[in-house]
Amino acid sequence: MKSRHHLNLHERLPLAGKRIAITRAREQAGALRELLAARGAQVIEIPTIAIRPPDSWEPLDGAIRRLNEFDYLLMTSVNGVRNFLARLEVSGRNVRDLKELTIGAIGPATAAEFTRAGVRVDLLPREYVAEGLLATLGDRDLRGKAFLIPRAKVARDVVPRVLEERGARVEVVEAYQTVAADISPEEISHLLTPPPDAITFTSSSTATNFARLLGQERLAETLRSVAIASIGPVTSETLRQLGLTITLEARKSTIPGLVEVLQLYFTRN
DSSP: OOHHHHHHHTTTTTTTEEEEEEEEGGGOOOOHHHEEEEEEEETEOOOOOOOOOOSSSSHHHHHHHHHGGSSSSOOOOOHHHHHHHHHHTTTOOOGGGGGGGGEEEEHHHHHHHHHHOOOOOOBBSSSSSHHHHTTTTEEEOOOOOOEEEEEEESOHHHHHHHHTTTOOEEEEEEEEEEEEEEEHHHHHHHSSSSSSSEEEEOSSSHHHHHHHHHHHHHHHTOOOOOEEEEHHHHHHHHHHTTTTOOSSSSSSSSSSHHHHHHHHHHHHO
């Protein structure tokens, strides 16, 4: 039985009594779940996406075999880094083979994945979106420079498009794919009953797959009284395209940034 002292401490936590739904892939949800729970929230997990290997590893493996052809390696997700480093080892190479590359990471979590492997990240944007990563390149002359971008099967094309417009050669290879999770509309409705205080979306794919799994016609009504929290401007734009109104958006497009804005919101409301 919990002591009165323990209960009083829990009640003083900033998100105590708040039910918050998270829509990340199950294998990625740990950090967000733990940060919310540590602040007293009751976390409801609704995994709308799952991370799967690409249909074939050959495009990525082939690019790894030709690493000496590239000048830059750009990474836009933690999953991309993990799978790239894993295939690096499978291909008989190691992180020392990356020392001649200029390496860019879209945000601190992506950069940290490199750091854990002993790889130095050269480019880290102030704004953790694709446009921010492009901004780190400044006014460098990119004509004839070769970029390798391992990423999700479906992703925004702004980075490769802009690089090619600046005269670079860009090779985009699939490092993983994001698929809809195996969860029924009925299960989602059950998890959202009674409605949570907030629901979080950490990528465009979590938003679009949530809408697809629940059904577009039920989407707005289901979330009518729920605070919708977005990790950043790209995800927010996707949510708006789905007909939803954003309640709050993280100032920094990171998991800690999302938790911070949730805490601030519920402290004020």
